Amino acid sequence: MQCGRPYDGATAAPAGKANPETTAPSGAQPTQFKRGIAIAIAAAAVVLVAAVVALALFVLGSGDEASEVDDAGKTKTESVETKDEAKTESDTGDAEGTVGGFGMGSSSAAPSASDENAFIVGFDGDYPPFGYQADPGEDGYLADNGQTYTGFDLDLAAEVCNRNGWTLKVQPIDWDSKDAMLESGEITCVWNGFTYDNYQTQYAWSDPYMYNLQVVVVRADSGIYSLSDLAGKNVVTQDYSFAFDLLEYDDSYTAIAATFNGGGIGTVGSYTEAFDQLEQGAVDAVVCDSGTALQAMADHPDAFMQQDETLYVEHYAIAFAPGQEGMAQTVSDTLREMDADGFVEELCAKYEGDVAYSDWCLRN
Structure with a gap:
C-alpha cells in the first residue's frame, strides 16, 4: 500500500x-x-x-x-x-x-545403538594390536561400558565410517557370544582379527584384507625351538579361537596337541591372560596370531620369542550377518580406496612392529 x-x-x-x-x-x-x-x-x-x-x-x-x-x-x-x-x-x-589422527580420538559420549546410521563393531576388547583398552590419556573410542578402546581394526572401522557417513559404535564382546549378537542385531559386524573361512556360511564375509599366521610363542630362555619340543608341555590358546580349532581338528597337529597339559589343549579367556601365565612360568607356550605375538614380544622385550615354524597361513576378514552382503561389499570397496590413497600404509606405520603393511592383501 x-x-x-x-x-x-x-x-x-x-x-x-x-x-x-x-x-x-x-x-x-x-x-x-x-x-x-x-x-x-x-x-x-x-x-x-x-x-x-x-x-x-x-x-x-x-x-x-x-x-x-x-x-x-x-x-x-x-x-x-x-x-x-x-x-x-x-x-x-x-x-x-571426531577422533584425532587416522579418524580417531576421545569422545564424551558413545553413539546410541538406536542411531539408524550406527555401525556397531563387535570386538574382543583384549586383543592387541587389533582391539584393546586404551591407556589413560590415549585417544580411542568410548564404549557403553565407559571404557575407551583403540587398535588397528578399530581405526580401520572408524575411517570406513567417516567415508560412508556412518556413526561408529564400538562394542566389546565375549568372543563366544559373537554369533548370537550378530544374529540378534546387537552388533553390525565382527571386526577384530577374525580369521576368514568361506566354509562358515553363517556369515556374510567382506573380502579378506590381511594375511595372518598362526605361530607359537615361548619364553626366550625355555629351550623350546620347534613344535616337536612342545610334546608333553603346557600349551594354551584363547577360547573359541582359530588356533584352538587348528590344534583340535587339523590332522597335522591333533596328535601332538593331545599331549599338551597332560591330555589336551589348555584355553584361557584372553591372550593377555595367556601371556601373563607364560611370563610367570605357569605355561610353556602360547599359540596365537602373528600380530598378537608381535605385540606380546614388544610388551615384554627379551622375555619372549616366536618359533620359526609357522602352523598356518590365513586371512582376516569382517563378518556380517547373512543378508548383509551389500554392506560387506561396501566396506571392502572402502578399504580398497583407503589403501589406494595411502591411508592403510600410514596406519600400519602407526602400529609398526605389530602390524606390517606387507601383510595387507586387499588392493585394487
Whole structure:
C-alpha cells in the first residue's frame, strides 16, 4: 500500500468561486435555503466519515507495515537461532564422531545403538594390536561400558565410517557370544582379527584384507625351538579361537596337541591372560596370531620369542550377518580406496612392529 496525504472526500472549489451547494444564492426561498443547509450538513458528514475511514486505513496500513517489520525481525532472529542450534548440533556430532589422527580420538559420549546410521563393531576388547583398552590419556573410542578402546581394526572401522557417513559404535564382546549378537542385531559386524573361512556360511564375509599366521610363542630362555619340543608341555590358546580349532581338528597337529597339559589343549579367556601365565612360568607356550605375538614380544622385550615354524597361513576378514552382503561389499570397496590413497600404509606405520603393511592383501 502506498502512503500519502489522506483523501478528505471533498471537491475543492476553483479559486474565486463559491461552492454552489454550500452557499445560498441571493434571493433564494427559505425552503431552498434550508435544503441547502441540509445538503451542506450531509456533505460535511460524508466528508467526516470519509476522513475517519481514510485515517483508519492509514493507521491499519502503518500497523501492517510495522507488523511486517516485526515479523521480518522475528524471522531473522529465528533464522540466527536455527543456525546457532545447527552449529551446536554439528559441533556435538563432531565431538562424538571426531577422533584425532587416522579418524580417531576421545569422545564424551558413545553413539546410541538406536542411531539408524550406527555401525556397531563387535570386538574382543583384549586383543592387541587389533582391539584393546586404551591407556589413560590415549585417544580411542568410548564404549557403553565407559571404557575407551583403540587398535588397528578399530581405526580401520572408524575411517570406513567417516567415508560412508556412518556413526561408529564400538562394542566389546565375549568372543563366544559373537554369533548370537550378530544374529540378534546387537552388533553390525565382527571386526577384530577374525580369521576368514568361506566354509562358515553363517556369515556374510567382506573380502579378506590381511594375511595372518598362526605361530607359537615361548619364553626366550625355555629351550623350546620347534613344535616337536612342545610334546608333553603346557600349551594354551584363547577360547573359541582359530588356533584352538587348528590344534583340535587339523590332522597335522591333533596328535601332538593331545599331549599338551597332560591330555589336551589348555584355553584361557584372553591372550593377555595367556601371556601373563607364560611370563610367570605357569605355561610353556602360547599359540596365537602373528600380530598378537608381535605385540606380546614388544610388551615384554627379551622375555619372549616366536618359533620359526609357522602352523598356518590365513586371512582376516569382517563378518556380517547373512543378508548383509551389500554392506560387506561396501566396506571392502572402502578399504580398497583407503589403501589406494595411502591411508592403510600410514596406519600400519602407526602400529609398526605389530602390524606390517606387507601383510595387507586387499588392493585394487
